[in-house]
Amino acid sequence: MDAIVKNFPASKEKQVRPTQQEAEEAIRVLLRWAGDDPAREGLLDTPKRVAVAYRELFAGYEQSPEEVLGRTFEEVSGYDDIVLVRDIPFFSHCEHHMLPIVGKAHIAYLPSGRVLGLSKIARVVEIFGRRLQTQENMTAQIASAIEEHLKPRGVAVMIEAEHMCMEMRGVQKQGSQTMTTTFTGEFKTNAAEQARFFTLVRSR
Ligand SMILES: Nc1nc2c(ncn2[C@@H]2O[C@H](COP(=O)(O)OP(=O)(O)OP(=O)(O)O)[C@@H](O)[C@H]2O)c(=O)[nH]1
Numbered sequence: 001m002d003a004i005v006k007n008f009p010a011s012k013e014k015q016v017r018p019t020q021q022e023a024e025e026a027i028r029v030l031l032r033w034a035g036d037d038p039a040r041e042g043l044l045d046t047p048k049r050v051a052v053a054y055r056e057l058f059a060g061y062e063q064s065p066e067e068v069l070g071r072t073f074e075e076v077s078g079y080d081d082i083v084l085v086r087d088i089p090f091f092s093h094c095e096h097h098m099l100p101i102v103g104k105a106h107i108a109y110l111p112s113g114r115v116l117g118l119s120k121i122a123r124v125v126e127i128f129g130r131r132l133q134t135q136e137n138m139t140a141q142i143a144s145a146i147e148e149h150l151k152p153r154g155v156a157v158m159i160e161a162e163h164m165c166m167e168m169r170g171v172q173k174q175g176s177q178t179m180t181t182t183f184t185g186e187f188k189t190n191a192a193e194q195a196r197f198f199t200l201v202r203s204r
């Protein structure tokens with residue numbers, strides 16, 4: 001057996017990761033299921049490549065938000081207004097079909113004495129994006145991770161994304177966008193702050 005998967009979010013129990021060999025075999029089965037021949041030259045190394053690609057696409061299972069949100073800064077000259085990072089691009093995969101979700105996240109918070117390194121906001125998107133997701137869960141998880149670690153006056157998260165499971169198959173609605181939002185603290189209770197978030201996200 002390979003290493004234990006750290007921080008596997010689907011269950012409180014630590015899960016044991018199958019070996020790379022087992023993963024490659026599963027991919028050979030899928031290739032046969034699709035109707036192709038895993039023994040032909042062009043596909044010989046494909047199971048290995050897919051396993052390596054999956055490690056990268058699902059690397060979020062091996063990272064936890066504590067690792068990136070644990071470090072905050074207090075020396076901000078009294079700055080306490082909105083901090084917004086918008087248009088953070090991400091790729092995720094839907095948990096229903098394992099097909100890509102392609103989108104952008106817009107994340108804001110109202111500091112309460114402490115701020116985050118800006119890159120850490122984008123890193124949180126990576127951590128939750130590189131897992132199997134629903135857009136609703138991903139939106140809520142990003143907001144609650146920032147809320148929990150930074151304890152700001154409020155967090156706003158908006159995600160707009162295209163789901164390949166709705167575009168390439170099934171209902172086949174190319175270009176349809178799904179929007180989700182989560183607001184906490186003052187963004188939830190103060191309509192003016194919430195409106196300011198939308199204005200800043202949309203201003204160009
Ligand atoms: N709420 C939510 N639904 C999602 C997300 N990603 C995919 N889905 C939906 O999950 C649903 C799964 O529905 P099922 O009826 O079990 O699966 P299905 O037969 O493949 O559904 P169709 O896509 O309609 O063909 C579909 O309606 C998908 O559009 C997401 O991020 N959030």
Ligand SMILES: [Zn+2]
Nearest residue numbers: 094096097165
């Ligand atoms: Zn799907």
